[in-house]
Amino acid sequence: MSRPHSLRARVAAATALGATIIVAAVGVYLALAIARNNLQQLDRRLETASQVFAVNARAAAPFLGVLGDRGAFAITIRAGDNVVASTPSRLPTLEPGSNTVDISGTPFRAFTAAIGPNSDLLVSVAVPLAEAKDPTTDQQQQVAIVGLLAVAAAGALGWVFGGRAVRPLVELTHRVGRRDRDLAPAASGVREADELAAAVGAMLQDVSDAQARTTAALDTARDFAAASAHELRTPLTAMRTDLEVLTAHELPAEQRAEILADLIRTQGRVEATLTALERLASGELSSERDHVDTDLAELCDLIAEDAQRQHPGVRVTVDAAPSLVIRGLPAGLRLALDNAVTNAVRHGGARHVAIGAHRAPDGTVTVTVDDDGSGIPEDERSEVFERFRRGSDAAEGGSGLGLALVAQQAQLHGGTARFEDSPLGGARLVVTLAS
Template sequence: MTRSPSLQARVAIASALSAAIVIGAIAAAFAVFLRVNGSRQLDLTLDSVILAAPTTTAMPAVPIEPALQPTPTSPTIDAARTESLGGVVVRARDILVEGSTPSLLSLAVPEDPLIDAIRRQQVWVAAAAATAIAAAAGLGWLFAGRAVRPLQRLAAATHTVGAAAGSDRPSARGARETEELADAIGQMLDRIAVSQKRTGEALASARDFAAASAHELRTPLTSMRTDLEVLATVPLADGQRTEILHDLLATQRQVEATLVDLERLALGELADPSDREMVDLAELADRGVQESRRAHPGVAVDLHAPDQVVVRGLPAGLRLVLDNAVTNAVRHGDARRVQITVDRADGDAVLIVDDDGSGVPETERQAVFDRFVRGSTASSEGSGLGLALVAQQAALHGGAVALTTGPLGGARLTLRMPPADRERADTSAGP
């Protein structure tokens, strides 16, 4: 594939063409001027002869022939004209000499010296024009080379981007357009880097999801297969069959809960900060309390919250924190009363979930936030990911979560987050 001419060559050609057009127009105008001015100078020479000619002359007068008399259709007698005289081109004028016998006096000046002089001048003009065009092309090439040198450095730097870890971003200084192009390339590389990072995180999350699923689901799936083989091959009494079917349903619910929690965990890892929005934590908690009362009809769920506590976050993630905290209290702590509090403390937004259940032993309060870790008081139905999801959402919202002993006798889960105005200021300040 034929490569296009370089910008430097294009500028040089454009400079030469521009100079050729301008100089050609000037040269043409100058040639016309020389021709017209030369004829005018010959006419002035003839005029000077006329002014210097005496009114009478001692030379024999030449009788005016009738054919030379002016006629209405003939040119004026004293008008200058160009004609050939004996093979020589001359500029001639007839002068009417008055006297006893009127006569005509013809004056002529040869044009050949003038034409030769004009041609010599035209040759010099053409040579000067060619020199000027060549100089314009050379200067265009030189100046264009200086102008495109930053672009060449930028292209060379761009070729090495991504070739090695830690390679510098392309940068060039020179013309404003070059700097704008370098900045545009830098912004494009930033967007590509963000996209690559998100892609890498997605792949890592997928690998983690697959590994965790394989590890966590191997035991329940093996148990389900064993139960199914027993049902298919061993004659059982009705009570035994019912017990095995009950175990199968419980295991199936555990597998389903694990898959759902793994999916939520993967989605949390892929959460985009740009998806955050202004959330009224008090209003969100009120909706969560209404849903919890319907989901756990035997549990008293209460809410204490001011009119408004605004944070900037992911509504689905914050709702997940609330739902998991209530579910853990009911399922693993056997709580019959849950109290949710939304408040402000030391400038932070605080979400507190207290219960009257069995609580979490102090030695396990940090470990239960890890994946697939169940407390010693937890039931076997859980996936071990509920509190891991809570910790993940706390980190995503720039906050912290902790477990302590609550005033109701059970566990207290506390989530602290920066308020919307401070979180927005921290984001705008940058690293």
């Protein structure tokens, strides 16, 4: 596995690559331009030389054959296909203008022009093409050297400035490694670094919040388990005692029947406690994804109908605004209000229970459960919402979790639960719910 490169090295490499591409493109253009310009300059020199020679061609023609050009130049005068005069390096028949020809394996650049306006004589003047190519090669080499130096300089500058550019990221990495809570105390001036710092900070905050929630959930679970064990220990101990008595002694039928009835009652208490604990645990595990649109008025009507079937002789009325829809947990709300009505009947001895649900001007929803029972002493109205806490006037057999379920559901819906005096003479349970 190859070793990963630093971001600074990548910035320097990217800068050098970009410079290489630009320098290569500019270098190719300059090389072609230099070659073209040098060739054009040579053509202009040859054209000037041909014009000067054309004026003196008749006088100079007899001496061309004896000139020792040694391949340094070539001059040829022709009349059609016939050579009138020429240097030892003879040029072939050429059209007027600039041409490149080969003389004995050496490329020459030639320019051909007419001698006089009415003359059929053409003079061709040529020099080796190397006179243009050699300077061109030198200049192109200089361009290449400058380009390489520019690429090297770009890479070096990329390394220098890249270090400054990635410094905020390096500092952010160090702060994350040190587990600093404040990852971006001040703007770094680099947008990406600031955005990354904010994203990492938000992620770490989410992790911290999740850890806090997990710790709180574990603490709650431990407290919940301890309280549950404490509440279940008493009835289970009583059941064991009754079973030991039934096993160890021959009792009269009446006593056996009394002990068996006590066992049944105790078993019912344990079962009710376990059911309430299960419901509390389900509420603790619910999340925002479980909330759905719930018609509270319809829910109150269903609760009233079920309560009157379960408690014959008790009148349950509903006063709820029509189409009162909220985002909530239908099963949880149903459970809470069922428990409220059951508590009013079983522990308060109520014969009339009135359920109300209305939306307040601030958008919250208030649900009330009034009864004409014995009520709840004012100094106990907060304590009865705690788990396994029962009012002093509560009937036997309860688990002490019914009102805890009510308080839990109120909290899960962003509200609270409290008791007040009821206009019916008993207790009024007031549950506020966020809309």
